[in-house]
Amino acid sequence: MERLLREPIENYLTQKRQAFAGNPLADQMRHEFPELINRILSDQTRYKVVGSPGKGNWTDCPWIAIFDTLVTDTAQSGYYPVFLFKADMSGVYLSLNQGVTEVKDYYKSEARNVLKLRAEDYRAKIDLDTNDLLEINLSSINSNARLYEAGNIIARYYPADNLPNETELIADILHFLHLYEELNFNDTHVDENKGLTATEKKQYRLHFRIERNSRLSKKVKEYKGYVCEACEFDFTTKYGDLGRKFIEAHHLTPISNLGIGQYKINIQTDFAVLCSNCHSMIHRLDDPSNLTHLRNIVKGIE
Structure with missing residues (x-):
């Protein structure tokens, strides 16, 4: 399980200089690493785990997301827990974040402000912890990375030189899934x-x-x-x-x-x-x- 974070951090920048097609690390991020997360989920029919090193080319900030398919099954919309790796691989965030593509397509230049406002609204619906970060920095000038920074609801940060052990990592994933479910419940109006x-x-x-x-x-x-x-x-x-x-x-x-x-x-x-x-x-x-x-x-x- 510790490989989930360590291997991208140690190898991504090196592999990024290599061809994207058929790259073994890219393949791990799409298949092996999502499967590691999938094994700890209690309901594998409801949740969908997806990893992405990019589409057709390397992305600045690779990610691995957990989608509740009652909310979304794509990174383009809704909200979901996601591991977001910093562009310089100095660390990785576990972030409860928002899909940015649909917001960007609809709100254009106002997308960052909309994501920030929505993040504040979502935070009001869950119990925050003193360890939760309200702001993240992905060390990238990529437009989508900037939008993910704005879309962060809460996050935990793991620096490259102090990654969590397997027990700690699983506990954090389950904690964020609990917050995800709490937000799902509270995001629907009930009389x-x-x-x-x-x-x-x-x-x-x-x-x-x-x-x-x-x-x-x-x-x-x-x-x-x-x-x-x-x-x-x-x-x-x-x-x-x-x-x-x-x-x-x-x-x-x-x-x-x-x-x-x-x-x-x-x-x-x-x-x-x-x-x-x-x-x-x-x-x-x-x-x-x-x-x-x-x-x-x-x-x-x-």
Whole structure:
């Protein structure tokens, strides 16, 4: 496990002068090092570990990230724990950071300010530790590196001459995963007037994160089609090309059945596709999993 940090720090700058294609260290960062992290994860179906020495060429600051696929499965968006190596290989950060590509594409020159503001908001939703760093320095003038500096929520720093042992490293990874899950739960609004228990709040938040997950929603829609399963509304019939392939995915599994931290979903049975109105209405039912009840209301039976 200690090789995860030591080998890039000791060898990256040397290997960076070599050809990128087929490089053994680049291959380790894509495959071997992510697998080392994957072995300590309790739910390997929910988390996705990705390492990158660059795409087509060496990057200034290689990274290894852990994605909760209910939040994101790419480094371009969302937020996630990530090992970020400094460009001069003088050290490495374990950072709870943000995807920068989508922010950069949308906000252009304001991207750094947006990332900083979001980082402050995220920090307010988790418990900070005195060892957590709010600012990082990747020793790079690369534009993406500068954005990752702005996107840092919290971080731990490991200097090259004082890297953690295996026990310490695993403990820090698990700690950051705990903070990641805490942020995931707290980043979804729940009506505090409902008097929910802490577990119920977590279940609601997990429920809505599953619905919002774009990757899952796309698969549900491709499988179930684009006609509302409650009122049979078809956006294409009403709006023509504007409504083509538009529908919303609703998670049917009762929140009381959601195991916190579990990620086992059946696209065929756990989801319904609904028009925007029916999706809003089903969430007003006492049991938002009761599609039959909603259909009966639409038909005037209840």
